[in-house]
Structures are given as C-alpha cells and as structure tokens.
Amino acid sequence: MSIGWLNGWIFQAIFFILFGTFLLTCSKDVISRLYDEEGWNKLQKTFTIIAKILGLIVLILFIFTPLKISSMEFIIGFVLIISGTLGFLIALNNFKNSPLNEPIIVGLYRVSRNPQLIMMYITTLGNCLVIGSWTALIIFSFSIISGHFRILGEEKRLFEQYGESYLKYKKKVPRYFIFF
Numbered sequence: 001m002s003i004g005w006l007n008g009w010i011f012q013a014i015f016f017i018l019f020g021t022f023l024l025t026c027s028k029d030v031i032s033r034l035y036d037e038e039g040w041n042k043l044q045k046t047f048t049i050i051a052k053i054l055g056l057i058v059l060i061l062f063i064f065t066p067l068k069i070s071s072m073e074f075i076i077g078f079v080l081i082i083s084g085t086l087g088f089l090i091a092l093n094n095f096k097n098s099p100l101n102e103p104i105i106v107g108l109y110r111v112s113r114n115p116q117l118i119m120m121y122i123t124t125l126g127n128c129l130v131i132g133s134w135t136a137l138i139i140f141s142f143s144i145i146s147g148h149f150r151i152l153g154e155e156k157r158l159f160e161q162y163g164e165s166y167l168k169y170k171k172k173v174p175r176y177f178i179f180f
Helices: 009-023 028-034 042-064 072-096 115-131 134-162 164-172
Strands: none
Touching: 009 042, 009 072, 009 115, 028 072, 042 115, 042 134, 072 115, 115 134, 134 164
C-alpha cells in the first residue's frame, strides 16, 4: 500500500468531480431535497454515520491501493465504474428535473426507488474490483447494510411528505432493483 498515480483513488476522484460539477447546476431547493434528513430517528442517523465511516475507510483503501490493471477484475471493475457513474448522473438529472412537490417517478426512478444509491454502489463495487481488494469489498458490504437504514428513514419521510401518491409509487417500484 502506497500513494501513487495508478491507485484506486483516480476513479473515485473522477466520480466526485463529476458529482460536484453536477451539483453546481442544481438549485438550493434540489440540493436541500437531496440531503433531507428530517424525520429520521436516532437509530437511522446512527446507522447513516456508520455507513459513512465505513465508506470513508473504503475510500482510504482506494487511495493507498494500486490498480490491478492486468487482471480480469480490473476490466469488470472498469465497466462497472463507467456504467455506475453514468447511471448515477442520469439518476441525478432525473432527480433535478422532477417537481419538488411530487415523488420522483421518472427515468431510472421507474425501476428503482433509489437509483442514485444503486449506481453509487455499482461504482464503488467497480472500484473495489479494480484494486482487487477483498478487504475493501467486505467493508463496503457492511456499509451497504448500514446504509439500508438510511433508506428506511427516507421512505418514512417520503410517505409523510407525499402520502398516497408515494404509497402507489412504492407498490409499483422496488426499493433497490428488480425484486429488492
């Protein structure tokens, strides 16, 4: 482990630069909606903090772990990074262009109630593969489990905010993807 130009951080940095640049095009209302934690209970906030700490540990592993460029895992990981990043930006655009007073039901939100999160997970999984780290993959898995409680908090808040229209959407579209 050492800091280098060909470490896993490079793809994560590109992701964050694209995300940050996209956020600059969003109104304050959209950004506020994106980071709304109102109505969450203490347990959900605690698990969200745990997920973020675990995600930070994975990010540190990306910084210090060289890419495994000549491996099959690198190729698979690279494809996941590209598709996850593009999907994330598409989901963000769907989010940005949806009315603030309605649940988001367009674009990728037709196949998942949480497409931004799913795409970020796909991107991070790809990063774990390009560095070939089982440690990063295991820690990332625990981050996903902890992050699930964030989703439960969001769903509770969305029901309170949108009522019956959110319930109809919730019945039609899976929480994560296809059958989850």
